[in-house]
Amino acid sequence: MEAQQKIREQPVDLAILDIMMPGMDGLQLLKSIRGSHHFPVLFLSAKSQDHDKILGLELGADDYIAKPFNPLEVVARVNALLRRVHHFDVPAPPPEPEAKQLVLGALTLDLKECVLYVSGEPVMLTSTEYKILKLMMEEPGRVFTRKRIYEAVWEDFYMYEDNSIMVHISNIREKIERDSKKPEYLKTIRGLGYKINAPAEN
Template sequence: MNNYNILVVEDEQDIAIAIQAYLVNQGYNVFIANNGIEGLEILENEKIHLSIVDIMMPKMDGITFTMKLREDHDFPVIMLSAKSEEIDKITGLNIGADDYVTKPFKPLELLARVNSQLRRYKKFLNMVETNIKNENLFTIGGLELDVNTKEVSVDGNIIKTTPIEFKILTLLMQNPGRVFCADEIYEKVWKERAVNTDTIMVHVRNIREKIELNPRSPKYLKVVWGVGYKIEKQ
């Protein structure tokens, strides 16, 4: 069994029910719509992972439905059509479909297409998730900061920071090598006009005490005298 939800948009009830039976037998959850309008309503209420869409339907055809679907969703779409003309296939693929099956079709062929598209979609989702994680994880040498978990570690050891220290460190680690003056740090972290920036020096000193092996000879958090502070590129 699996947790994939498949939307079948097909106005011929016999075909829709037959497809549903094949898919349910494979462990998929199936939703059926008789036209594109009903299909869009289901999309608003259910998390769909793949859609099988007939081209010729009343009220809203499969081409229009797929175009509207693609405005908000990136899951695979397999189009069905009783026509075998190449122009239908090209039109379907150009407006966002991922695959095309001509009626009448063999159930095993459709299932193979569904399984193949879902495998690709799973890989795509994993890549997206990995990229999101990577975008929020900053590493400079042995210093690591995770925006998602709000954790800082040095050589694998978790370092406790205050919320302000974490924000300052995040700003600097997002821009390694860039020098930030005290006013700029204050305005970006506190989100207000800088008035008294002496507090920045105190926070920087505290951060150093926590992340540096030798705070007097820092490896990561450097002072550029007369200018500001930076995280050194490694």
């Protein structure tokens, strides 16, 4: 497919996909992208049902806008995603004496390489997952509202309730928890938001 070839041959800052595309649908292409790349992915799709949006986010999309859409909103969201893209898929900087890290229990977030290690094993994160986890690991024990997370990560005003943050939190749990349904690190504080702490020692 032409899009896959371009991704292999040249650097990509951001991809805009539609679910319904000729040859390979957008969800299949997203799976292929997330196998080896971190750059942000935005879906623009006529499929506006919640389950379509949630599926796209679960597969690693960073944002999802249903058609018809306001072009100004698309530009604003693209700009917000591009403000974060310099953390991913860029040439490695010259070696530094020490890599800056955030450590919480068995989690180590390498801020130089933008890589998460769980019990010493590297775990791939999307750019949005990385930003959310970094935000929360910088202040363990603090309760983060959805509004606080959205405005810090998307660098935009939080104007409406949707499932995006919930889906990203769920994806992070799948990657860091022994049992995502009984989280030890990333917990929901009912009616308030989310917080991260090291698991309590038995």
